[in-house]
Amino acid sequence: MVNIARVVETLPDEFEVILADAASEGVRNMALLARQWASGEQRFEEPGALFAARVGGALAGVGGVSPETGPGEPAMRMRRLYVRPDFRRMGVARALAGAMMQQGFQAAPRLTVNAAASVAAGPFWAAMGFEPSDRRDATHIARL
Numbered sequence: 001m002v003n004i005a006r007v008v009e010t011l012p013d014e015f016e017v018i019l020a021d022a023a024s025e026g027v028r029n030m031a032l033l034a035r036q037w038a039s040g041e042q043r044f045e046e047p048g049a050l051f052a053a054r055v056g057g058a059l060a061g062v063g064g065v066s067p068e069t070g071p072g073e074p075a076m077r078m079r080r081l082y083v084r085p086d087f088r089r090m091g092v093a094r095a096l097a098g099a100m101m102q103q104g105f106q107a108a109p110r111l112t113v114n115a116a117a118s119v120a121a122g123p124f125w126a127a128m129g130f131e132p133s134d135r136r137d138a139t140h141i142a143r144l
Helices: 015-024 029-039 092-107 121-127
Strands: 002-007 049-055 058-067 076-083 110-113 140-143
Touching: 002 092, 015 029, 015 058, 029 058, 029 076, 049 092, 058 092, 076 092, 092 110, 092 121, 121 140
Parallel strands: 076 110
Antiparallel strands: 002 049, 049 058, 058 076, 110 140
C-alpha cells in the first residue's frame, strides 16, 4: 500500500537514499530539489505542495506542485517527481501524481509539466490525462 503525506518543514527522513538513487541513474532533479529546499528558493508553499510516498514505511518517492510563473492563464506546475527504482511498477508514481494534480487543480484550472528529461515521463503524464503541448516550457498540459 502506498501512503502519501505532505512534506512541510523538512525534507523526509531517508531523503539521502532518494538522492543517491537518483544520482546513480543520472537524474538531477532530486539534487535540485535538495538545493532549492535548503536555500529556501523552492519550498512548495500554498497553494503548492510537496508530497512523500512511503511503501511499508520506506520512502519510495517524492513529487511536488507549485504555481506556474509567467503571463497567461493561471496554472500550477508538476515538479520533481521521482520514484526509487525498487518501488517502480507499484503505483507510487500514480499515487504521487494524483495528489499533485488534486492540489494543483484546487488552485488553478491548468496544470503543466516538462517531461523532456525522461523517455518514460511523456507517456506517464499522458496516461494521467495530460495532453502534449508545443510550448517550450511545458511538454504536457492538463485542464479542468
